[in-house]
Amino acid sequence: MLYGLLKFSLFGIVPLAGSFVYTFTPTAARSYAGSVEQVRAQLAPMSAPFLLSSAELSLKLNRPDRMEWDLGEQGAAARVIARLTPSADRKLTTVKVDIERPASARSQLNGVQTAASMKLFEAVMVEQVDSTLNKRAYQWARVMPQFSVATVLTFGTLQQKMRDDLDRHVAAQAQREKSGARQ
Structure with missing residues (x-):
């Protein structure tokens, strides 16, 4: 019994607690070479990542x-x-990326799931900013922890949404077939 409890705590609670802490930990600001004006010029044409x-x-x-x-x-x-915050000598610019969810946004996710999804958006955009300013390819490995947490926390909700969408599609198809049979 002690082994079972130990196994559960090591493989169940510890990773789950770690993922919650990771999900709600704020992203640190990063410094980049160049003045604020140079950094702004590089970021202005940025597009959404894949x-x-x-x-x-x-x-x-x-x-x-x-x-x-x-x-x-x-x-x-x-x-x-x-x-964007310039350094004292104006040779570096510190960039802090945040994500805000509009109050009008509708979601089928609960608070923890929404936080995990927003943390994923934040990680994706931090990597997009970092790859843009460092002139390098986007590195997916840098967002995989947040992607994994968001996937695990939202899986049940997304699975139910997919079932509901499939049910609506099947019902609509049956209705079309029934209407076609009447003519």
Whole structure:
């Protein structure tokens, strides 16, 4: 029994607790070579990364200390915010990326699932900013931990949504066939 409890705690609670801590840990700001103006110029044309490629990423605010992009049609999914802070000698710029979810956004996810999804969006965009400013290819390995946590936490909800969508599709198909048979 002690072995079973130990096994459960090591393989059940510890990874789960770790994933929650990881999900709610804020992302650190990163410093990049170049002035704020140079960093802004590099980030302005940035597009959505592959994982979010079906969503539109459009620059909405471009101030010296802050850039904002809407993710999705008119920011329906999220707002990406990059806060730019120059170093004392103006040779480095610190960039802090945050994601804000609009209050109007509807979701079938609970609070923890939504937080994990937003953390995934944040990690995806941090990597997009990092790869853009370092002029390198996007590295998926850097977002896999957040992707894994978001997938595990939202799997049941997504599975139910897929079932509901399939049920609606089958019902609509049956209705079309029934209407076609009457004519």
